[in-house]
Structures are given as structure tokens and as C-alpha cells.
Amino acid sequence: MVVFKLGFLLIVLSSSSWAKTHLLAFGGGGAPPEGIEKLSILAGGTQARYLYNTWASDDPDESVAHFHDLMDQYHPEAAIQAPRPDWIKDHVQEFIDSLPSYTGFVFSGGDQNRVMDVCDAHPEIRKAFADQFSLGKVFSGASAGLAIMSATMLTGEGDPMKLSPGAAVTRPGFGLLELAVLDSHFITRNRMQRLLSVLMGSQERYGIGVDERTGVYIEDGKDVEVIGDSQVVFIEKGQEPGQFSIRVLHHGAHFFLQP
Numbered sequence: 001m002v003v004f005k006l007g008f009l010l011i012v013l014s015s016s017s018w019a020k021t022h023l024l025a026f027g028g029g030g031a032p033p034e035g036i037e038k039l040s041i042l043a044g045g046t047q048a049r050y051l052y053n054t055w056a057s058d059d060p061d062e063s064v065a066h067f068h069d070l071m072d073q074y075h076p077e078a079a080i081q082a083p084r085p086d087w088i089k090d091h092v093q094e095f096i097d098s099l100p101s102y103t104g105f106v107f108s109g110g111d112q113n114r115v116m117d118v119c120d121a122h123p124e125i126r127k128a129f130a131d132q133f134s135l136g137k138v139f140s141g142a143s144a145g146l147a148i149m150s151a152t153m154l155t156g157e158g159d160p161m162k163l164s165p166g167a168a169v170t171r172p173g174f175g176l177l178e179l180a181v182l183d184s185h186f187i188t189r190n191r192m193q194r195l196l197s198v199l200m201g202s203q204e205r206y207g208i209g210v211d212e213r214t215g216v217y218i219e220d221g222k223d224v225e226v227i228g229d230s231q232v233v234f235i236e237k238g239q240e241p242g243q244f245s246i247r248v249l250h251h252g253a254h255f256f257l258q259p
Contacts, residue, residue, distance in 0.1 A: 019136030020220050023176055027184045028109055028143030029212025031070065032228035034251070038217060040074040042138035043104030048076035051102040055085055055118055056110030056144040063108040085118050088125070096128040104138045105129065107145030113155055115148050116171060126174065133176050146184045146210060151175040152202045154183055160194060165201030168194040177221060179257040180206035186233055187211040196244065199237060206257055207235035214251075226253040 022042050026035055040048060052067050054060035064081045071079055080102075088095055099105075107115065119126040133139050139149065147153050153173030160167075181202060183195045186209030195207045210216055214228030226232045226249045234247045234255055249255065 019134065021133055021136065021176070022138040023133075023149055023218040023221075024138060024140040024215060025146040025149055025182055025210065025218070026140070026142035026215040026228075027146065027186060027210035027212050027230075027232075029185060029188065031142055032213050032215060032251075035215040035217075035227045036070050037074075038227060039104065039106070039138065039140050040071065040076070043076070046075050046077065048074070048078075048104055049102045050076060050079040050104045050106055051082050051099070052079055053082040053105065053107045053115070053145075054110075055082065055107075055115045056112055056148075057108045058110055060084065060108075063110075067106065067108070085114075088118060088122070092122050092124060096124060099128055099132050102132070102137065104140065105132065107139075107141035107148060109141075109143035109145060111156070112144035112147040112153060112173075113171070115144070116153065116173065119174075129174060130176065139174075139176055142215075143184045146182050148173045149176045150180065150182045150204075151178050152181050152198065152204055154181070154194065154198060158194065158197070163193050163197055163200075165197065167197040170198055170202070177218060178204075179221060179259060180204055180208045182216075183207065183209045185212055187231060192233065195235065199235060199244070200242065205237050207233075209233035209235070218257075222257045222259075224255050224257065226251055 024039055054063045057063040150173045152170050155169045155171055158168040181198050181204050183191050195209055199207045210232050211230035214230040217225045228251055232249045234249055236245045
């Protein structure tokens with residue numbers, strides 16, 4: 001902690017107030033090597049301690065094995081699987097108390113609703129994750145692990161034949177990204193219509209559709225970099241309802257989210 005005395009004014013600045021936030025989200029179908037390297041650097045390289053969360057996964061053990069295959073080349077200090085939800089419900093505080101020991105938090109693919117079901121049942125867990133994020137710990141995820149990061153989260157449900165507000169069902173996500181709605185497998189699975197439907201009824205100004213083998217690195221919730229093999233579709237609302245501007249971006253592109 002740094003303390004400055006200016007006359008009768010006492011200003012106290014904690015180190016956490018200067019921390020940048022780091023969000024690294026992948027569209028699924030395999031993470032690009034550049035993205036995995038970025039995750040390792042942000043988490044601390046050989047000193048990285050990962051908490052790998054498989055609450056969304058249909059096969060947690062397979063997800064963990066795949067994560068280890070990706071990260072072992074960077075020799076992290078630890079990569080620990082998060083306790084399963086049936087354990088969490090009786091050990092919430094113990095789980096929360098363990099979070100400061102990690103430098104990176106990674107969420108698997110699967111069904112994003114399962115992650116939010118746990119967090120809705122135990123709101124203190126959602127807050128604890130947000131606290132770690134605000135301290136500058138990197139948060140990452142693929143597919144479902146991408147979807148949970150937005151304030152407005154796509155559930156995967158709805159009517160794909162409609163283009164209108166409410167056609168795609170949403171629920172609150174982590175809210176680590178407040179200015180944009182994230183969507184995964186975007187080009188491969190033709191998801192433009194559902195993201196536009198969400199934006200027509202949501203408060204967010206932007207939509208970010210991340211294709212497979214591609215990711216976005218978002219620093220401080222605003223500065224976005226595209227990483228990977230395919231493309232990211234960046235959508236911005238216009239002045240009139242139903243008016244949008246759309247850009248297709250490739251690896252290395254940067255764009256900035258305005259509040």
C-alpha cells in the first residue's frame with residue numbers, strides 16, 4: 001500500500017486499484033497455439049497455478065486431461081481441477097478461501113447453464129470469482145467457458161428461425177465483460193442470427209462472435225485483440241433500432257469497446 005500526504009488530504013492507493021483485468025476467451029473447436037501461449041504468460045509461466053473448472057462439461061476427466069495436454073509444455077507450477085458441484089454445496093467457504101492461491105482461472109466447454117446454476121445457488125462464489133478477476137488474475141474459457149463471461153449470457157436455447165428480441169434465450173453471466181455479448185463457434189455454426197437477436201433486446205452496445213480455433217484477449221474490458229486461425233465478427237449497434245455495423249477481423253486485429 002502506498003500512502004501520500006497532501007496538506008490535510010490523505011490519499012491511500014492500494015495495489016489492486018491499479019490492476020488491469022485480463023479475459024482470454026476462445027470460440028471452441030480447439031484453442032490456437034498463440035492463445036495457449038498467451039494464457040501461460042498472463043498466468044505466470046512456470047509459476048502459474050491454474051484452477052480448471054469443469055462444471056459445464058459432460059466428461060470432466062476428459063476435459064482435465066485435454067487441459068493438461070495443452071498446458072504441460074509450459075510447465076506450470078500447478079493445474080488443479082475445481083471441486084465438482086456436489087462437493088461445493090457443502091464446502092462453499094472452503095472453496096472460496098482457496099481462490100487467492102491461483103493465478104489463472106480456466107473454464108471448460110459444455111453447458112454454460114451448469115456453471116451459472118452453481119453460481120446462482122451460491123452468489124458468494126460468483127462474487128469471489130469477480131474479486132479475483134478485479135485483482136488482475138487471468139480468466140479464460142472456451143465455448144461454454146466463453147459464454148459465461150458476458151453480463152448477458154446466451155443459454156443455447158431459443159428459436160433459431162426468428163430474428164427478433166427474445167428469440168435467443170439469455171440469463172445473467174459472470175459479468176466480467178460488461179460492454180459486449182460473446183458468442184462461440186460463430187461462423188462454423190452460423191450464429192449471426194441469434195447474436196443479432198440478443199443485441200436487439202439487450203443493453204450491450206456490442207456483440208463479439210468468436211469462431212472455432214480463434215480467441216479474443218480483452219484487457220480492462222475494452223481493448224480487444226483477435227488471436228487464432230479463423231475470424232471474429234464484431235457487431236456494433238447503430239443509432240436506430242435494428243441498425244448494425246459489422247466487421248470481420250483476423251489474427252492480430254485490435255478494436256476498442258466504447259462505454
